[in-house]
Amino acid sequence: MSEIDRREFLVNAVGAAGAFAALSIVPDVLPAAPRVSGAPLNVGVIGIGRQGRAILGELAKIDAVRVTAICDSDSSRLEAGLRRAAGTEGFDDHRKLLEKNDIAAVVIATPTHQHKQIAIDAVQAGKHVYLEAPIAHTAEDCREIARAARGAKGVFAVGLEGRSNPVYKLARSFFRSDAVRDLISMRAQHHQKSSWRVPVSDPSREKAMNWKLDKEVSIGLAGELGTHQFDVVHWYVGQYPTRVRGSGSIRFHQDGREVADTVACDLAFGEGGGGAHLQYMATLANSFEGRHEVFHGSNASIKLAWSHGWMFKEADAPTQGWEVYANRQQFHNDEGITLIAEATKLASQGKLKEGVGLPHPSLYYALADFVRSITEGAPVVAGAEEGMRATLVGLAAQQAVLTGQTVEITQEMLGAG
Amino acid sequence: MLARAEDAVVRVAAAAMGTRFEAVLCGRDSASLRAAGEAAMEEIRDADARYSLFRRDSLLSHINRTAAERPVRVDRETFAMLACAMEVNALAGGAFDITLAPLMRVWKFHDGSSSAAEPASAEEAAVGMDLVELDEVECTVRFKRPGVSLDLGGLAKGAALVGAAAVLRQAGVTSALVHGGTSSVTAIGAPPGRDGWRVQLGRDAAPVVVLRDMSLSVSAPSGRIVERNGERLGHIIDPRTRAPATCGIAMAAAIDESPLRAEGFSTAMVVLGARPMGAPPEMTSVILGGDGEYRVEGARADLVLGAGRGRPDHETEHMN
Structure with missing residues (x-):
């Protein structure tokens, strides 16, 4: 565990225990929308692919900001973005967007291997930066980004959405209480049915547009998808894994690709990998049970599925007072207690069931946290250091998948460098 | 693995808006067609995530709140x-x-x-x-x-089809049919060697619509039924009376360049039991009356072929 995480772990463990003891049910964790004071914060979005468009949709809901510029090097994507986003100016080069003095903040959602230069240019232009995770496709780029962020005048946030998600924050307070108790094991998966290929009308753009399938720059399922889910585990257990094993193959999409469509990883925690393990599966050939993370404890298990979360108690675990009126859901032989943000308030109004599922996607909460860090001086929820370490773990997992070898993750690797 | 260069046909599907959306794409290269079809299905799932009345995190719920x-x-x-x-x-x-x-x-x-x-x-x-x-x-x-x-109802399906068609055209697809729950259909170009996508409005002797860069929406007062005081009521409400519509028609179909307008007019026709007076001529309508007769109106009545002429590529069901 690095020093920063140790400090963060202690602060949060105390905070969570305190909050838990003080409340009869669970902490109220649905954050208010960022405050509007004076002129809105002008934001530019760089990279208008699928994630960029989702970002535009969530930023539109935040009254404290206004997206005034968007940028994409692909003209058809830029046009599609301009068709959707009202009142924005389009740019085909991020440097031109960064020259605009009235833009205070940028959100970077380009292909992963293009992040470094854009992030460094944005920091040098004095902009607040929200950088999508994984932050880069090589360890060297990760460290360069983190170094640049340390010298940044503005806020530097990384899109590790789990850390901003109200359901995940709520579940974490349970995880860190006696409700889960001793951590036994963890598993996570990202299952979807998709070729991961995007349509390209201009054949000369094929390699650039389908970067996720270009083995020169792609960091595969373990890197692109795993990074986000591994970070949820880092944040929960306050540790990073020490070794990872992996395997991968093309099980379904036999279309000439060289990037595995199905991977499995085993991430071991503790010295010499002697602690708990996280089993991870990702595939593009089957969508069953989608994306989720599960923590198995000696008193209960927690299942997290981004907009929803549940706790499954062991029969011999102590009963909490609030369980009497908790909302429950049956999964075959197991009964899950739904983890509901604002449960205290809703329960007092007899509306607990209405709180199932979040009012916004995870992405909204991460962007709202970024805005609050700029306009209200709130602490950055996931900064460049967390982004760097999460991505380095994702890269190690991808290396294990590619080589079939066990990859050691040392403190030196994850250090500030 | 690839089909012959000139006749690749790819089918993709997605579960969204409480129904099944499907696309058929024709072209040269099945890998790129599949990529385009998947992007269209993602667009449809995005539309569901934005416009669902039943999802707490949808844009529509945000607007309503x-x-x-x-x-x-x-x-x-x-x-x-x-x-x-x-x-x-x-x-x-x-x-x-x-x-x-x-x-x-x-x-x-x-x-x-x-x-x-x-x-x-x-x-x-x-x-x-x-x-x-x-x-x-x-x-x-x-x-x-x-x-x-x-409550956007069928309009959300129309919006999903608008997005899907835009993605397909942007990807260079020139021949595709996309439908949601068989009642909302949009066509890009025509199948290879044909004048248009043939869609039958029901089964047996129902008329066939030839769609080429056109959209179709079919509505019927059946579908979900509620019982109230022994009376069976369809699930379409007449905004003018604020009660379930009690019109006498069995089915209404609207054909228009815009999937959104097609959805709106097909619903309106079930409520009215007739083509609205103010409907623009470019919207072609087909109404199946309680008497079993089909009534075709609008500037492009030539798109609707009489019963039993030619095998359809697709059949609709009378569901909203």
């Missing part, structure tokens, strides 16, 4: 959809209306999971497109009083 307090900024595509709803509402004499959610609760068409309070009666419900204010310059939507709630 917030727009009575302050104007809600939306993207241009959402704005265009709402503007189209306004337009069809005006052209159809109020017979198409997306503010009926409170009435749907009064008439128990939705399950009890919705968070909004149920109005005491149909008369008290905050219903009517005049309660919705659109600001084109700011790209915002606002409700003029609390209690207003939008």
Whole structure:
């Protein structure tokens, strides 16, 4: 565990225990929308692919900001973005967007291997930066980004959405209480049915547009998808894994690709990998049970599925007072207690069931946290250091998948460098 | 693994909006067709995530929670959809209306999971497109009083098809058919060597519509049925009477370049039992009367072939 995480772990463990003891049910964790004071914060979005468009949709809901510029090097994507986003100016080069003095903040959602230069240019232009995770496709780029962020005048946030998600924050307070108790094991998966290929009308753009399938720059399922889910585990257990094993193959999409469509990883925690393990599966050939993370404890298990979360108690675990009126859901032989943000308030109004599922996607909460860090001086929820370490773990997992070898993750690797 | 260069056909599907969307794409290279088809399905799932009345984290739920307090900024595509709803509402004499959610609760068409309070009666419900204010310059939507709630119904399917078709065209696809639940259809180009995609309005001897860069929406008063005082009521509400429509027609189909307008007019025709007086000539309509007769009207009546002429590529079902 690095020093920063140790400090963060202690602060949060105390905070969570305190909050838990003080409340009869669970902490109220649905954050208010960022405050509007004076002129809105002008934001530019760089990279208008699928994630960029989702970002535009969530930023539109935040009254404290206004997206005034968007940028994409692909003209058809830029046009599609301009068709959707009202009142924005389009740019085909991020440097031109960064020259605009009235833009205070940028959100970077380009292909992963293009992040470094854009992030460094944005920091040098004095902009607040929200950088999508994984932050880069090589360890060297990760460290360069983190170094640049340390010298940044503005806020530097990384899109590790789990850390901003109200359901995940709520579940974490349970995880860190006696409700889960001793951590036994963890598993996570990202299952979807998709070729991961995007349509390209201009054949000369094929390699650039389908970067996720270009083995020169792609960091595969373990890197692109795993990074986000591994970070949820880092944040929960306050540790990073020490070794990872992996395997991968093309099980379904036999279309000439060289990037595995199905991977499995085993991430071991503790010295010499002697602690708990996280089993991870990702595939593009089957969508069953989608994306989720599960923590198995000696008193209960927690299942997290981004907009929803549940706790499954062991029969011999102590009963909490609030369980009497908790909302429950049956999964075959197991009964899950739904983890509901604002449960205290809703329960007092007899509306607990209405709180199932979040009012916004995870992405909204991460962007709202970024805005609050700029306009209200709130602490950055996931900064460049967390982004760097999460991505380095994702890269190690991808290396294990590619080589079939066990990859050691040392403190030196994850250090500030 | 690839099909022959000139005749690749790819099918993709997605579960969205409580139904199954499907696309058939024809072209040269199956890998790129599949990529385009998947992008179209993602667009449809995005539309579901944005416009679902039953998802707490949808843009529609956000609008319904917030727009009575302050104007809600939306993207241009959402704005265009709402503007189209306004337009069809005006052209159809109020017979198409997306503010009926409170009435749907009064008439128990939705399950009890919705968070909004149920109005005491149909008369008290905050219903009517005049309660919705659109600001084109700011790209915002606002409700003029609390209690207003939008339910896009078939319009959301139309919006999904608009997005899917845009993605396919952008990807260079020149021949594709996309449908949602078989009742909402949009066609790009024609199948290789054909004049258009042939879609049959039902089974057996039902007419066939030839679609080429056109959209079709089919509505019927059947589908979900509620029983009330022994009377069986269809699930389409007449905004003018604030009660389930009791028209005598069996099916209405609208053919238009815009999937959104097709959805609006097909619903309006089931409510009215006839083609609206104000319908623009470029919207072609097919109505199956209670007498079993088909009535075809509009400038492109030539797109509708009589019963039994030619094998269809696709059959619709009478579902909204």
